[in-house]
Amino acid sequence: MALAVGMRVLTRALHRPWARGLRVAPGRTGPAAGGGDGVRCFGSPRVLVEPDPAAGVAVVKMRNPPVNSFSLEFLTELLISLEKLENDKTFRGIILTSDHPGIFSAGLDLTEMCGRKPEHYMEYWKAVQEMWLRFYLSNLVVIAAINGVSPAGGCLLSLTCDYRVLANNPKYTIGLNETRLGIVAPFWFKDMMVNTVGYRTAERALQLGLLFPPAEALRVGVVDQVVPEDQVQSTARSVMAQWLAIPVCRPGVQNQGLGRAVLSPEALGEAPSCLIQPLAAPDDPWPLDASRQSAFPPRGLPACLCLQAPLFLSLVRTLVGFGVHPKSKRISS
Numbered sequence: 340m341a342l343a344v345g346m347r348v349l350t351r352a353l354h355r356p357w358a359r360g361l362r363v364a365p366g367r368t369g370p371a372a373g374g375g376d377g378v379r380c381f382g383s384p385r386v387l388v389e390p391d392p393a394a395g396v397a398v399v400k401m402r403n404p405p406v407n408s409f410s411l412e413f414l415t416e417l418l419i420s421l422e423k424l425e426n427d428k429t430f431r432g433i434i435l436t437s438d439h440p441g442i443f444s445a446g447l448d449l450t451e452m453c454g455r456k457p458e459h460y461m462e463y464w465k466a467v468q469e470m471w472l473r474f475y476l477s478n479l480v481v482i483a484a485i486n487g488v489s490p491a492g493g494c495l496l497s498l499t500c501d502y503r504v505l506a507n508n509p510k511y512t513i514g515l516n517e518t519r520l521g522i523v524a525p526f527w528f529k530d531m532m533v534n535t536v537g538y539r540t541a542e543r544a545l546q547l548g549l550l551f552p553p554a555e556a557l558r559v560g561v562v563d564q565v566v567p568e569d570q571v572q573s574t575a576r577s578v579m580a581q582w583l584a585i586p587v588c589r590p591g592v593q594n595q596g597l598g599r600a601v602l603s604p605e606a607l608g609e610a611p612s613c614l615i616q617p618l619a620a621p622d623d624p625w626p627l628d629a630s631r632q633s634a635f636p637p638r639g640l641p642a643c644l645c646l647q648a649p650l651f652l653s654l655v656r657t658l659v660g661f662g663v664h665p666k667s668k669r670i671s672s
């Protein structure tokens with residue numbers, strides 16, 4: 340299904356550039372997550388924050404209908420909310436969830452990735468990287484309450500969290516399915532998966548673009564807990580309490596070196612400029628070898644990405660995942 344939808348979105352984006360406008364969700368106020376009096380929700384059109392100051396926790400709800408895809412506007416708002424919470428010493432943890440049960444997030448907004456100018460790709464890609472880095476390196480404890488399907492970038496976002504609770508609904512699959520769309524997951528997506536489920540499981544999952552239903556997701560370890568749908572939020576809160584009982588939980592982990600396991604210069608900002616390098620530049624330190632050339636165009640590569648072959652190929656060269664040539668010694672990060 341993800342494949343069909345991906346193709347449909349990409350094709351439509353090419354033919355309906357005018358349809359890329361902002362989707363503004365209505366604002367909303369309400370009681371605090373903890374039910375306390377006088378504490379109001381805040382946030383932005385696409386991100387609702389329900390603070391529970393007494394517990395030191397805020398529930399951050401993604402609400403970018405219809406599928407919480409990562410549009411540039413949504414990423415910007417999400418990052419602003421995170422920053423606000425990080426700068427407010429009241430909060431030590433956030434629970435990341437969807438305001439629209441059924442869909443945690445459909446991942447990157449496919450309409451942001453085709454039919455645009457190179458500058459837009461750079462801006463967009465930078466925002467995606469920043470989202471990943473900021474969540475991964477946050478000094479807040481982040482628990483994902485995954486209350487819906489979570490492919491690709493949606494899965495990546497949950498992998499940045501300290502703990503993942505998934506609702507037990509067979510429709511709520513999770514995984515890095517990029518290869519099914521004919522695109523290759525960037526190496527840092529891949530590394531997050533390797534760190535979470537181990538090399539062999541990640542290798543197979545990325546090559547086949549597997550989306551795991553809850554029982555499988557738990558078995559391979561891509562999520563930490565599967566609970567009945569109506570207990571996802573309460574479980575996330577219990578887990579959070581456990582984490583917050585430790586005085587230095589998240590900074591402590593980073594001090595032990597675990598929190599920076601997949602960081603590299605590319606991840607820290609070099610990638611956007613690499614994205615628009617011409618293909619096979621004379622000084623290319625890493626020319627396409629025969630095996631990699633033969634991988635293009637991958638079967639099922641969306642037409643709009645084919646049209647942008649130079650960009651796409653240099654992207655693939657830069658953002659290496661398992662999909663191109665899994666056994667190559669060059670694949671490292």
Ligand SMILES: CC/C=C\C/C=C\C/C=C\C=C\CC(=O)SCCNC(=O)CCNC(=O)[C@H](O)C(C)(C)COP(=O)(O)OP(=O)(O)OC[C@H]1O[C@@H](n2cnc3c(N)ncnc32)[C@H](O)[C@@H]1OP(=O)(O)O
Nearest residue numbers: 341344348408445446447448449452460464491492523524
């Ligand atoms: C700058 C960088 C340039 C190039 C980068 C190139 C390579 C980078 C490498 C890889 C990175 C990949 C990370 C990703 O995250 S790619 C995105 C992958 N996402 C998916 O595969 C999910 C696709 N969607 C679905 O499977 C389903 O929509 C669903 C299961 C999430 C929900 O199903 P529903 O039946 O409830 O809803 P639908 O009717 O399918 O969809 C409703 C609506 O939403 C549109 N839509 C769905 N997904 C996306 C999306 N990811 N981006 C934008 N829009 C999306 C869908 O078309 C429908 O629109 P309409 O209502 O018909 O208008």
